[in-house]
Amino acid sequence: MTLLVAITGWQVEPWIDRFRRLLPERGIAVLGEPFDRRAVDYAVAWKHPPGSLAGLPNLGAVFSLGAGVDHLLSDPKLPDVPIARVVDSDLTNRMSEYVVMHCLMLLRQQRRYADRQAKRLWLDDKDQRAAADLRIGIMGMGVLGKDAAAKLRVMGFDVAGWSRSGADLDGVVGYAGAENLPAFLARTDVLVVLLPLTPETRGIVNGALLDGLARDGVLGGPALINAGRGGLQVEEEILDRLDRGSLKHAVLDVFNAEPLAADSRFWTHPGVTVTPHNAAMSDPDAIGRLVVRQIRRLEQGLPLENAVDPRRGY
Ligand SMILES: NC(=O)c1ccc[n+]([C@@H]2O[C@H](COP(=O)([O-])OP(=O)(O)OC[C@H]3O[C@@H](n4cnc5c(N)ncnc54)[C@H](OP(=O)(O)O)[C@@H]3O)[C@@H](O)[C@H]2O)c1
Incomplete structure (x- = not known):
């Protein structure tokens, strides 16, 4: 009975440490080190090298x-084999913090004040919107989208x-499918992207899509926050709309290629905020406990929670 830890791009030691402590009865194997492939009955993965989970007969x-x-x-x-994903309040809270923070920064023009502070500029400024x-x-x-929507509603935003x-949520109008996308975009000043990549x-x-956003909003033009996946965005077209001024600001946590290349224009564009794919980090303590709970459920003959539908892609 062995759990295989198949991680690239993250520090692997904290995960090995957590799983050793949480599953003392089980062997912990690590991709890249020798291990008995027949002994592996579960795997935890983040950006595993393609093919590396094949040839595990059990x-x-x-x-x-x-x-x-x-x-x-x-x-x-x-x-x-069945695949489960993370659904955990710790990760969800972190994403909602990110979304609410950036919506508030846009609303309260925080970048403008940071810029003025750097210049020691005190301007009597009455331009403040609700x-x-x-x-x-x-x-x-x-x-993630539902939790962010509920917390933005608490702050009073029109969501x-x-x-x-x-589906509609309390105080949040729901738009469904491709046919309703234009109407949704036409009423949106800040587009928050929390889609899966499929x-x-x-x-x-x-x-x-960006051209379809509202032009008559209080920010003087639309803004984008993408904390979903880099593959959702066409980066040259985002830069083009920023250059033309038809997109006022883009807050990007995810990119086509990560880490973001040192020569990417996103780093220096005045209309861009870059974060290093950490809008909502997976905490080894919280996510380790979640995985162990799922293993215990399977061992008791109970179904996996948060199982993924591979045909749907999320
Ligand atoms: N940047 C970060 O740090 C970070 C951290 C965690 C997650 N993420 C990203 O956030 C994504 C969302 O996570 P989640 O837990 O909220 O996922 P989820 O619960 O599976 O929700 C996905 C949502 O996207 C909708 N959707 C999927 N395909 C669609 C399509 N073709 N057209 C319209 N809507 C579509 C789904 O619609 P239905 O409700 O109708 O099914 C659902 O509302 C993840 O897949 C991941 O890529 C990023």
Whole structure:
């Protein structure tokens, strides 16, 4: 009975340490070190090298260490076993903090004040809008989108959501599917992207989509916050709209290629805020406990919680 830890791009030691402590009865194998492939019955994965989960004859399930599973489903040799993803209040709270913080920074023009402070400029400035004047539109109303929407509502923002099913939330109008996307965009000043990356959503945040955002909002032009996945965005078209001024600001946590290249224009563009794919980090303590709870459930013959539908892609 061995749990395989298959992680790249993150520090692996904290995860090994947590799983050793949480599963003392189980062997912990680490990708890149020798291990008995027949002994592995579960794997935890974050951006594992494609093909590295194949040839594990007793593998019973794979646990993504993040909420997204695009890193798993893009592996053509992914074994045909149940896959579970992270749904955890710790991660959800972190994402909502990120979304609320950046919506507030846009509303309260915090970058302008930081710039003025650097110049020691005290200007008597009466240009202050209410949160209710700012229309936020969230693309992807799943676990993360719903929580962010509820917390933005508490702050008084005018919030709508767009998803496949388009369910309404308390005080949040839901728009469903491609046919209602134009109406959703036309009422949105700040577009928050919390979609999964699937064949359907790849490249969805492109120039044409940005051109559909509201132009009559209190910020003097629309803004974008993408904390979903880099593959959702067409980066040259975002830069083009920023250069033309038809997009006022872009807050980007995720990119087509990560880490973001040192020569990327996103680093220096005055209309861009870059964060290093850490809008909502997976905490080894919280996510380790979640994975262990799932393993215990499987051992008791109970179904996995938060199982992924590979055909749907999320
Ligand atoms: N930057 C970070 O640090 C970070 C951290 C965690 C997660 N993420 C990203 O956030 C994503 C969302 O996480 P989640 O837990 O909220 O996922 P989720 O619960 O699976 O929700 C996904 C949402 O997207 C909607 N959707 C999917 N495909 C669609 C399509 N083709 N058209 C319209 N709507 C579509 C779904 O619609 P239905 O409700 O109708 O199914 C659902 O509302 C993850 O997949 C991951 O990529 C990023």
